[in-house]
Amino acid sequence: MAESDGVPAQxxxxxxxxxxxxxxxxxxxxxxxxVPGLGHIYLKRRLRGLAFFVLVMVSIFIxxxxxxxxxxxxxxxxxxxxxxxxxxxxxxxxxxxRYGIHYQGNIMGAGYExxxxxxxxxxxxxxxxxxxxxxxxxxxxx
Amino acid sequence: xxxxxxLMVLYAxxxxxxFTLLWRRGRREQIKLFLQIFLGMVGGGLLVAWLMYPFPSGxxxxxx
Numbered sequence: 001m002a003e004s005d006g007v008p009a010q011x012x013x014x015x016x017x018x019x020x021x022x023x024x025x026x027x028x029x030x031x032x033x034x035v036p037g038l039g040h041i042y043l044k045r046r047l048r049g050l051a052f053f054v055l056v057m058v059s060i061f062i063x064x065x066x067x068x069x070x071x072x073x074x075x076x077x078x079x080x081x082x083x084x085x086x087x088x089x090x091x092x093x094x095x096x097x098r099y100g101i102h103y104q105g106n107i108m109g110a111g112y113e114x115x116x117x118x119x120x121x122x123x124x125x126x127x128x129x130x131x132x133x134x135x136x137x138x139x140x141x142x
Numbered sequence: 143x144x145x146x147x148x149l150m151v152l153y154a155x156x157x158x159x160x161f162t163l164l165w166r167r168g169r170r171e172q173i174k175l176f177l178q179i180f181l182g183m184v185g186g187g188l189l190v191a192w193l194m195y196p197f198p199s200g201x202x203x204x205x206x
Contacts, residue, residue, distance in 0.1 A: 048163055051159075051163055052160070052163065055156055055159055055160050055163075058156060059156050062152065066149075111149070114146075114149045114153075117153065118153065118156075121153070121156070121157065125157075125160050128164065129164075132164060142167070
């Protein structure tokens with residue numbers, strides 16, 4: 001119809017390619033959150049999952065060596081809720097550190113601020129990995 | 143372990159490697175993004191440090 005009006009038809013943009021969904025979404029997301037990289041390993045991205053595991057664990061290790069703060073909710077400080085949720089993003093390691101070995105940062109430590117940044121970053125990175133696993137299992141990402 | 147610069151470089155290395163693996167697949171694209179993030183973080187940190195250089199770093203001077 002458009003050509004009959006003298007206007008050439010516009011080429012239609014190709015629809016976004018969807019990769020066939022794979023695996024169980026709940027298992028992928030839960031495993032991705034509990035153990036860094038495990039969601040990717042479950043979705044058969046073994047090398048990438050292993051690399052993510054190493055990166056997140058190294059970040060946690062450095063954060064602990066520097067005696068950084070592993071956030072917990074402090075009454076009267078609403079921002080501590082967000083920080084705690086971010087830290088809990090690291091999954092099982094958070095609960096192991098908090099309740100297993102009763103890790104506590106040292107506010108007097110020279111590396112306290114850096115360590116806190118490393119620990120919080122580890123949690124946030126793992127949250128992104130969880131979302132990435134969700135995208136992969138839904139077929140929105142390769 | 144407590145060198146500020148070393149820790150900054152280490153942090154930039156971890157974060158840039160993470161986002162490179164998360165966002166890019168091709169080897170050339172990965173190297174390009176890694177360098178962009180890594181150099182951006184380290185260079186940005188040095189730039190901010192240089193801008194703050196004139197400001198005193200010790201405790202505030204006592205009020206006479």
